[in-house]
Amino acid sequence: MRSYTLTSPAKINLYLEILGDRPDGYHELAMILQTVELADKIDLRSLSTEDIRVRTSNPQLPTDNKNLAYQAAALMAAEFPEAFAQYGGVEINIDKHIPIAAGLAGGSSNAAAVLVGLDLMWKIGLTQSELETLASQLGSDVPFCIAGGTAIATGRGDDLSPLPSPEDIYVVLGKYRHIEVSTAWAYQTYRSQFGSSYVVNKQDLDSRAAAVHSSSMVSAIVHEDKEQIGQKLHNDLEKVVLPNYPQVAQLRQAFQQAGCLGTMMSGSGSTVFALCESQSQAKQVQQQIRTSLTEPNLDLWLTRLCSTGIQVLSSTRD
Numbered sequence: 001m002r003s004y005t006l007t008s009p010a011k012i013n014l015y016l017e018i019l020g021d022r023p024d025g026y027h028e029l030a031m032i033l034q035t036v037e038l039a040d041k042i043d044l045r046s047l048s049t050e051d052i053r054v055r056t057s058n059p060q061l062p063t064d065n066k067n068l069a070y071q072a073a074a075l076m077a078a079e080f081p082e083a084f085a086q087y088g089g090v091e092i093n094i095d096k097h098i099p100i101a102a103g104l105a106g107g108s109s110n111a112a113a114v115l116v117g118l119d120l121m122w123k124i125g126l127t128q129s130e131l132e133t134l135a136s137q138l139g140s141d142v143p144f145c146i147a148g149g150t151a152i153a154t155g156r157g158d159d160l161s162p163l164p165s166p167e168d169i170y171v172v173l174g175k176y177r178h179i180e181v182s183t184a185w186a187y188q189t190y191r192s193q194f195g196s197s198y199v200v201n202k203q204d205l206d207s208r209a210a211a212v213h214s215s216s217m218v219s220a221i222v223h224e225d226k227e228q229i230g231q232k233l234h235n236d237l238e239k240v241v242l243p244n245y246p247q248v249a250q251l252r253q254a255f256q257q258a259g260c261l262g263t264m265m266s267g268s269g270s271t272v273f274a275l276c277e278s279q280s281q282a283k284q285v286q287q288q289i290r291t292s293l294t295e296p297n298l299d300l301w302l303t304r305l306c307s308t309g310i311q312v313l314s315s316t317r318d
């Protein structure tokens with residue numbers, strides 16, 4: 001029996017611009033993605049049978065083929081049938097800490113962890129680029145989750161260019177337990193409201209995607225200018241989510257008034273994050289939100305930007 005334990009961290013979007021629509025129904029994006037330390041723990045245990053089993057600490061999550069971690073294992077089994085036959089199936093245990101449907105790529109990160117773990121368990125030896133290509137079949141955010149850290153993401157969100165990770169930036173995450181935003185709904189609503197303003201010409205699209213590389217946010221990251229990183233946060237999906245979810249808009253306003261470097265909704269929401277220059281500032285922001293919004297359904301987490309993606313914590317064999 002072999003087992004691997006991996007950490008599966010969440011991401012936030014420091015920048016998300018929607019450039020245009022795509023013939024496949026997706027959107028062309030210019031994003032800056034960033035991992036944070038808040039993470040799930042994934043345990044993989046080999047089975048003597050050719051089964052894929054999922055267990056999770058959160059009863060809300062599916063354990064069948066609707067779970068992205070299951071889909072990742074099924075993809076590996078289909079791509080590498082000989083390894084699957086030789087090493088047997090796998091039991092996947094998901095110790096869930098990342099909130100679900102929160103814009104934090106929790107499911108995507110779990111899928112990335114299964115790809116990385118099974119590559120090791122089945123001794124396949126895939127490169128990071130090969131893992132990312134497989135990951136893109138599972139979802140737009142999954143390739144980034146493999147190496148994590150800080151990266152520019154263009155195309156559907158899966159064309160990645162790494163950036164240096166800013167150090168010592170603390171993050172307060174806030175999410176209402178009862179508010180879950182569907183990513184597909186957010187993009188569809190954006191398209192129906194703002195689709196007419198999209199870039200249609202392929203050349204313009206390419207130059208807009210390239211522009212993110214020389215943007216003020218990238219410059220702020222490269223120069224580790226915390227103030228500017230906070231100032232340049234951007235997310236086009238706020239334009240559709242905030243008007244439809246007034247509590248999320250109110251939470252964002254409360255963060256803004258709490259004196260942080262900057263605040264923004266992550267991905268398609270409903271999580272709002274605040275960047276803070278120190279742990280003590282983050283604790284103060286957390287405290288101020290608790291006193292200004294006496295809402296029992298609001299969860300808050302204190303975490304930190306992180307420079308790594310999926311990591312193996314331990315492994316055993318006998």
Ligand SMILES: C[C@](O)(CO)[C@H](O)COP(=O)(O)OP(=O)(O)OC[C@H]1O[C@@H](n2ccc(N)nc2=O)[C@H](O)[C@@H]1O
Nearest residue numbers: 025026027108139140141142156157183184187267268
């Ligand atoms: C909002 C973000 O999390 C920001 O990082 C991502 O763009 C979404 O990533 P994800 O959840 O991995 O997305 P997918 O599972 O690939 O797609 C979910 C849905 O989002 C929409 N979608 C996603 C990515 C993209 N570039 N354009 C889209 O329009 C599609 O309607 C799709 O049906």
Ligand SMILES: Nc1ncnc2c1ncn2[C@@H]1O[C@H](COP(=O)(O)OP(=O)(O)OP(=O)(O)O)[C@@H](O)[C@H]1O
Nearest residue numbers: 067068100101102103104105106107110141183267
């Ligand atoms: N392993 C998993 N962890 C979390 N959600 C999962 C998982 N597998 C499938 N899902 C389903 O995926 C949906 C989105 O969950 P997830 O937490 O990944 O959303 P998200 O953080 O908004 O993702 P993203 O930021 O990539 O859009 C939920 O409806 C959930 O039931």
